[in-house]
Amino acid sequence: MSPERKLRVLLGKPGLDGHDRGIKIIARGFRDAGFEVIYTGLHQNPEQIVNAAIQEDADLVGLSCLSGAHLYLFGEVVKQLRERGAGDVTVIVGGIIPAEDVPALKAAGIKEVFFPGTPIQTMVDWVKNNVKPL
């Protein structure tokens, strides 16, 4: 047998803001890096994102939020993943996030926070170094 493992990444935008420029750039960048990217679309609540992540067996969930509701929304996704027995899924986030919120996000179980201006390659490298197919 010859396993052919591919990284599966689910990208979601929880909450009500519709600024999807960033997440779409990342989706294309990740695809071009050879990942399989599942995009959930806008205006999804944490439960919808978590269910999709589980059904898709995502190794990585990437979330973007520019509305200021990130602490709650990101935290909910991690919490619900854990409740559903999928706490091993890596969660990374980006958006308009004050640096002072980073410790709280990390404490909530978010692995990495990417700020505006991060090159795609930096994110791709981070993923390759930190996430393996589950």
Add this chain to the structure above:
Amino acid sequence: MFDKKTLDHSQEGSSRRQAAENDHHTGHPAEKPAAGNPPNSYATVSNLPIKPLYTPADIKDQDFAQDIGFPGEYPFTRGVQATGYRGRLWTFRMFSGFGTAHDTNQRWHQLLRDGETGLSTAFDFPTLMGYDSDSPRATAEVGKCGVAIDTLADMQTLTGGIPLDKVTTSMTINPPASVLWAMYLVAAEKQGVPWDKVGGTIQNDMLKEFIAQKTFMCPPEPSIRLISDTVEFGTKYVPKFNTISISGYHIREAGATAVQELAFTIADGIAYVQDVIDRKKMDVDSFAPRLSFFFNSHIDFFEEIAKLRAGRRIWARIMQERFHAKNPRSLWMRFHTQTAGCSLTAQQPYNNIVRTTTEALAAVLAGTQSLHTNSLDEVFALPSDFAVNVALRTQQIIAEETGVINTIDPLAGSYFVEALTKEMEEKTLEYIEKIDKLGGMLSAIDRGYPQMELSNASYEYQKRIDSGERGVVGVNRYKTEEAPLTGLLKINEKVHEEQIKNLKHIKRVRDNRQVLKCLLEIKLACRSDKNVMPFVIEAVKAFASEQEICDVYRDVYGEYRDPGYF
């Protein structure tokens, strides 16, 4: 535009310059490369190639009277006002709103004391999307990105102590624009200000939402219908109000090039004008003078100036040739400008002041009617008081110290600026033609055409930055280790509770039978071709909440969902 001697002369000069450049590339010692990082390619931020030198030859086909002309005269390339900024300075309008209506009202009073001359409202996401503060979808979003408005009571608090006959207010609101506008009009009425004295702007531009910003509620077709209702109502009863602010700002922020921003915005404008004419059988000159525009001023100084100048010329021609407008005011492209949020960086945030200044200057040199300057910390959060103040002062310095306002359209006649203006115009017209071929903007959106154009442009742009082809100071050039910015604005988590409490109270004390009756009437109006506005105004007066009214829209028209075009 020039005689043969001048053109010959230009030609010779260009050849001499080319020879000098060739020498330079072959290692001629005369010209040393400048310090720092020279760009890898000489192109605008939109990747439009720029020539090393512009001469009369580059604008020889332009006709002074037809293409450039005078301010206040067709085709308005040089501005819509004959008197430029001597007649009236642009409006200093700072976008603001956060927390409760009370919080925002306080900041507004502060801004007016500081010399701001117009108000501009940022609403929170639940309000923008037509949800009340007590909706489960509003969790953690109430008051975060703007002010939360649920009912007329909130609107009255928001405008408390502000003379609505003297100060104009711009409201960045789209799917529920009819509702918020109704609240504003009723609030004015309760202040004793008649509607014909109330001025301001509702953004009310849904097409750019489908294209770029993605704050949507109902599908495009009924969304347009609601917009035409507001245009009709405004024309009849609120003649000083701009009922649509046709916006390129968000299109640009979503990754468009300068040309795409201009082209899609104008194509949106065409769709609105056409719909009002077709649906309402209104004369174009009766409503077109109240259409206003809203553009982005990005970091590429001359490209932005050229874009805005070209925009005025294109719009004037379209209004005259396509819609046969006769009133000169119908031909005016009046616009508000905001500096580019997307040009700001999280790295070395104080540099953002310089970016904003440059962008603001471009907007002023292009003759904007109104300006918002971004605050240096907007990449992290809503702006702090300090940052807002610096941004406002930036405008004041430009207006009062730099002298750029002394003469009208000072860059006119520049070989480069006029050539670039023309190029912007031609490229924009190509796009507009393409959209016409697709059956107009609604049909183009349905096919995902503008959405995909943006998605491609933004990805290409990111790749140019990532590869270092395009320099961004602090991001891919001159990087430094730095401490995070502190003193950011924090939204009090109590806001949510307070909003819910107030809303509950109102729902208890109002006449619920009256509310239901009003909502039913809105529903009937939605199903017919009656204008919904009078019914929305009645509902608002009865303290129907924003969501209650929007739920009627959603119920009748259905909900639009993100098609997720890449």
Add this chain to the structure above:
Amino acid sequence: MENNLTEKIIRGDVRAAAKLMRGIEDNLPEATDELQKLYPYTGKAFIIGITGSPGVGKSTLVDALITSFRQRQMTVGVVAIDPSSPFTGGALLGDRVRMGKHNTDAGVFIRSLASRGWAGGLARAAISVMYVMDAMGKDVIIVEAVGSGQGEVDIRRLADTTIVVLAPGMGDEIQMMKAGILEAADVYVINKADKDGAGILKTQLEIMLGTKTDYQNEWKPLIVPAQALHGKGIDELTAALLQHKDYLYAGAEIMRRRRERAKLELAAAVEHSLRNHVKMILESEELNTLADNLAQRKTNPYLAAEQAVHKAMGKFREC
């Protein structure tokens, strides 16, 4: 993988099922074992295949069909296939965007698959993933193929009922007709019926179907106009699908179709198995010996290959 995985899956455990699907996709050996245990629990679901050019509205239609089946108290599985990039191997799987509202419905399981180089509009794992959903007890499974104009044949072999979606203004109606689509569908959907040209398209299709008389069986394809985006025509479509299902079960047709699918499965399984053998041979020690012999001209490539395959087959029979 855990021992009680089969049990978990037939009880409807989403995470367990998703893990197995992943194992199948990634070609993990234990996944094949597990699938074999699950096999007896499959064969109950009604399988609908959907194909048509990109952008005709397949995913939107699936979204509407999910709603419709759920209203009929039926549980639904969806396998949505999008192409992998031939250059990077990556994929952007966006079909789910249109089905977002079902994300919180426990009666719906949506799985996106990248084609991973598999031709014919499907993915190698598609059938197996479908079977996992089947074993979970999903009443209906909808498979959305990559619309390529080529995948119709494969999807027809996979599904009980095949829908071909057409829409006006896509510019490829004629193309699709030429590509043998006329043999493919049990039900045609003329989607985007809200647009100009839908009526003409329907008439064109009717004429083309009308001139074709040699239906191998009595089923004459149905044409259903719809507006997937606005939920219109969906009840009619669901009714047409169920009507076709009744037709299949009324006669021998269902067996004929399932035999077709079995052939497809067998072909995939054989290819899978052989590919593994090829790999085994190419990575074996003997290959080195054979290569030495060959280099010294003690043998010729054809004979060497025969020997290697023969030997591998022997091993194959043992296991």
